[in-house]
Amino acid sequence: MKKFFILLWTCWFVTAGNAQFTKASLEASGVTCSLCSKAIKKALEGLSFVQEVKVNVKAQDYNLVFKENSTVHFNDIQKAVEDAGFSIASLKVTCYFDNVKLQKDENIRIGDQTFNFLNGNNEILNGEKTFTIIDKSFLTPKAFKKYSAIVKQNAISNIRIYHVII
């Protein structure tokens, strides 16, 4: 029965074929020195889908521009920052949508990743929209606490679903 539900859950998404990630703004945590910051920049630049990384060293903001028609993997971004020795404090992702309708409890597939929008019911997404990933390891532990209950409740599937707020 549980398997059936999982199957049902994993099939229960719409594919947003006309959506493409264009850029992201990442705030790193645990960093105060330029040496450390450079390590994060280099690690992000090493990702195959990243075209450019611009850094505001003071604010610890990393502005990523993704390569056109590339498949963006957010867990690779997370691993890159952690490999450099630090963590993500926030990740705001910008995606170009073409007529995608958000519905409650419906997962949206963009590229080969699945997203669950926790707000924005029945909204039709058009053009560039920015949303924030609120899963563990994409927020500071303190910020994640606010969402942990919702994220856990939805994490019954064996496929990776990113929880986002728009």
Add this chain to the structure above:
Amino acid sequence: MQKLLSIIATLYSLSSSSQELFVNSEPASVLPARSLSIKLSAYIVPYDRVFARAAERYLTEFMVGVNKKLSLKIGAGFSNMHTSSFEKESFSFYGKYRFFSQDDVHKHFRMAAFLNGSYSYAPFHYDEVELMGDKTGISMGIIATQLLNKFALSASVSHTQLLDSSRFNKVVYIPTRIYQAMNYSFSYGYLLFPREYKDFNQLNLNLYVEFLAQQTLTQGKYYIDFAPAMQFIINSNLKLNASYRIELAGNMQRISQYKWLFGFEKSFLNVWKRKPN
């Protein structure tokens, strides 16, 4: 006490980010994964009473960030601290594993465990239980580093066992030799320049204050050293270190109560690619 609190408050209020790239001790942070670092250090004793001259030691170390939690280091050195002329002195190994990490914006707390081993060709001199070229042995310990907006504090506790062959000599036992010790360190650092980060090419100047202490497990010998240090960071990847180490208190027979340390360290990030999974 009030004075101490006001000093801490003053240091805290300095509008600067602080650093944990300590000169005389290791922080709990490890190298970025898949990065390399090369470090050259010169230890200089201004006057060595035995040889009636300055004594020097030169160490070369290679470090590798194996993954986000583990750093390994190998080193080799030559010196004239225990010999009349410059000779090869030691080989060493150092491994550090970060087992706890909690990050927040502009702050973190980390803990790491380390293991250090050294083989030295130098003759057994003095009371100091040191692995940095002086003696053969192993050391293990724990480091905790807290970075809190404006300043970084780090403390470590470690235990050293010397494995010099004289310790296992059943025929001639030298009772004055010390083979076991506890080591403590307490380090504080802050960034003096730049006052505000703008880019990676700015020259950074870090100031450090470190306390390094040793207590032997036999014979009640100890020292407490004070080591102020400064560090320039060029292009966010080349470090130049200078430190002067002074004994504040102690009853150990040592090569000197004063020691200079000059160092140079360059890091190479993302030297090899992450394996796709």
